[in-house]
Amino acid sequence: MSRAAERLRLLINHLDRPPAAIVSFPVGFVYVYLYTDDTDLLTPDQRLFYEKNGFILIKNLVSDEDIDRFRKEFERVCRREVKIPGMVVMRDVAIAKSEFVPDQKAVSKLQDFQEDPELFRYCSLPEILKYVECFTGPNIMAMHTMLINKPPDAGKKTSRHPMHQDLHYFPFRPADRIVCSWTAMERVDRKNGCLVVLPETHTSTLREHDYPQWEGGVNKMYHGVRDYDPALPRVHLEMEKGDTVFFHPLLIHGSGMNQTKGFRKAISCHYASADCYYIDVKGTMQENIEKEVKEIASRKYNLDDEITFKDTWAFKGRLVQGERTSL
Numbered sequence: 001m002s003r004a005a006e007r008l009r010l011l012i013n014h015l016d017r018p019p020a021a022i023v024s025f026p027v028g029f030v031y032v033y034l035y036t037d038d039t040d041l042l043t044p045d046q047r048l049f050y051e052k053n054g055f056i057l058i059k060n061l062v063s064d065e066d067i068d069r070f071r072k073e074f075e076r077v078c079r080r081e082v083k084i085p086g087m088v089v090m091r092d093v094a095i096a097k098s099e100f101v102p103d104q105k106a107v108s109k110l111q112d113f114q115e116d117p118e119l120f121r122y123c124s125l126p127e128i129l130k131y132v133e134c135f136t137g138p139n140i141m142a143m144h145t146m147l148i149n150k151p152p153d154a155g156k157k158t159s160r161h162p163m164h165q166d167l168h169y170f171p172f173r174p175a176d177r178i179v180c181s182w183t184a185m186e187r188v189d190r191k192n193g194c195l196v197v198l199p200e201t202h203t204s205t206l207r208e209h210d211y212p213q214w215e216g217g218v219n220k221m222y223h224g225v226r227d228y229d230p231a232l233p234r235v236h237l238e239m240e241k242g243d244t245v246f247f248h249p250l251l252i253h254g255s256g257m258n259q260t261k262g263f264r265k266a267i268s269c270h271y272a273s274a275d276c277y278y279i280d281v282k283g284t285m286q287e288n289i290e291k292e293v294k295e296i297a298s299r300k301y302n303l304d305d306e307i308t309f310k311d312t313w314a315f316k317g318r319l320v321q322g323e324r325t326s327l
């Protein structure tokens, strides 16, 4: 297929979203931007890179000073000096049944830190939001927050994160108005389990997800794409402290095991346009994750079956720029 025909195929596949901008190239075909807005920030090369690959890595975006502050706050949470409403402190499944020691060694992930003013500062950093706006437009909600402290692998490969599409977890659309920012809090590379992405998979559709059949076990809710094909071309995103990758929620990604003795730290936020809308996932491939989220949320808030999948998101989403129009 010629490049122009390939572009046309992409365009036809995406007619549910009005093109953000139309630009003519001298080579004689029209390129329709499907995934980015016309802002002054991204260079034409950066914009085309995201359009083609579904991610873009920005070097040195978050300052050392900010990252050191996030790390300090993380350590306070681990020592149980602060207790944040709604925040989930997760342990790796390999040590889930052992005694809790109040130390970062027992914590593999913090999830939902929207009520921690120090950690949530990450989601409002102007240097992050100006990139986010290129993908979501000006009304921006921070929907999902995580600080991932990937532990040294305990020998069962449970420190891996299976290949997945983040959209699997989200009952809101359109996908093209959602973006993740993921910032390395120290050097991350193949040895300590950097992000692994499958470029261009953001142009595909949402796939069926379930737990991978891994001998050593899998962490709660770490679903992977069904029938993952390990032969597909992968890119390992090696990053330095402060480097930030922005990626599309359909991009297939995961992370390898941590083969070092250190804890690999990253902080991330999933943003969506406040103009997005909730969908009902009943009868769709997302029913399995809805069921798990509802079970955990009912236990966490002591509510029987009253809490809906949509409620769990509307409740934790926070406006970080513009107007809360819909979500």
Ligand SMILES: CCCC(=O)SCCNC(=O)CCNC(=O)[C@H](O)C(C)(C)COP(=O)(O)OP(=O)(O)OC[C@H]1O[C@@H](n2cnc3c(N)ncnc32)[C@H](O)[C@@H]1OP(=O)(O)O
Binding pocket: 088, 089, 090, 091, 092, 093, 096, 097, 111, 144, 166, 169, 218, 219, 220, 221, 222, 223, 270, 296
């Ligand atoms: C774009 C988004 C992508 C993602 O978000 S991917 C992954 C998201 N993962 C999650 O949201 C998981 C959230 N985690 C949680 O809700 C909690 O950590 C979890 C798993 C419910 C456990 O919390 P607690 O109940 O406070 O912990 P607990 O020590 O009392 O254990 C209760 C039972 O859960 C088990 N458990 C704890 N951590 C686990 C883990 N990492 N993987 C699998 N099972 C785990 C634990 O063994 C215990 O089981 P049992 O009831 O004794 O049989």
Ligand SMILES: Nc1ncnc2c1ncn2[C@@H]1O[C@H](COP(=O)(O)OP(=O)(O)OP(=O)(O)O)[C@@H](O)[C@H]1O
Binding pocket: 160, 161, 162, 163, 190, 193, 194, 196, 212, 213, 224, 225, 228, 236, 253, 254, 255, 256, 257
């Ligand atoms: N069956 C599977 N289903 C889903 N994801 C998988 C499966 N097998 C491996 N993965 C994921 O694929 C990604 C790459 O895995 P792999 O362990 O090969 O990478 P790596 O350790 O980063 O690279 P390498 O060991 O080659 O340096 C990781 O995110 C891993 O969790």
Ligand SMILES: O=C(O)CCC(=O)C(=O)O
Binding pocket: 146, 148, 150, 161, 166, 195, 253, 254, 255, 266
């Ligand atoms: O930091 C990682 O290892 C990847 C985490 C991730 O992709 C997720 O939680 O959705």
Ligand SMILES: [Fe+2]
Binding pocket: 164, 165, 166, 253
């Ligand atoms: Fe993810």
Ligand SMILES: [Mg+2]
Binding pocket: 256, 257
């Ligand atoms: Mg490997």
